[in-house]
Amino acid sequence: MTRWLDEDEQATWRAFLWTTRLLNDALESQLQRDSKMPHTYYMILAMLSESPDRTLTMSQLAQIVRSSPSRLSHAVNRLEENGWVTRTKHPTDRRTTLAELTDEGFEVLKAAAPGHVEAVRRHLFDPLTREQVTQLRETLHILLESLDTEGECRDDARSTSSAGSAQMNSTS
Template sequence: MEDTRWLDSDEQQTWRAFLWTSRLLNEELDRRLQQESGMPHAYYMILAMLSESPARTMTMTELARMVRSSPSRLSHAVNRLEEAGWVRRGKHPADRRTTLAELTDEGFAALEAAAPDHVEAVRTHLFDPLSRDQVLQLREILRTLLVSLDPEGESPDIFGPPQT
């Protein structure tokens, strides 16, 4: 293990801070959504991605990619969302082998009801503690990491055009 590039003290502190911060933020967002809207954060993300797609519909494959989920995990989540009446599945008219997920009006209403509290939680726990310059620095750091982690660009275009 001579070639191991061990983390120095600064890197170790940064790594641990990143781990705990991201874990605590995700736990808080999930807790708030469960408490206020009765849905886990993963379900919220599925509803949000569907709401932003044309006709509020995506193939299950596209949706799995967008929410970074395995097909089986996504299928389980969509089963629950169907039971709630928030999503409906059907076959693609041009390719009967492809399954579409569609956000229902009830699902859109549930998303609209959950969104204000969710956005407030994101603002409170992620953005309010930072200055505007720190927010922009964080965005650029995340952009750099995303390019490194996803060199083929398979992730959705979450940043839009580069900022100057």
């Protein structure tokens, strides 16, 4: 038997659906307009910037940014063409490919971060009180726990670090 949403649940679902869609669209538009890059590229650069030696295996990177290997490979190809990322074989395992954020890529990320953080702040945090931010975080952690059965996102979501570990105070 189908457990249909009641009126309150339906209103909540639609508010969540439209809010997440509009928030993603706003962040995508800001990054495209100001930095000429999609949010996906920003996320890849940010995750690499937070990693030791600014390097991850392609498998690790795919898992962190929740991307299929083929989609990630396509994105990293573009980032390589821009000179923002390099790929090399792992020194002890030739089957493993490493993605490394270049100095140029790090500078691009540092330049993009202030506008991105401002957009996140304006669209997500400024309309909320401190108490509402805490409630939102707690609610999102509950949902994340039920969705992330492998525990792949939980540690990252609970982390206090932000994209670009060079103290540039950005977000992913």
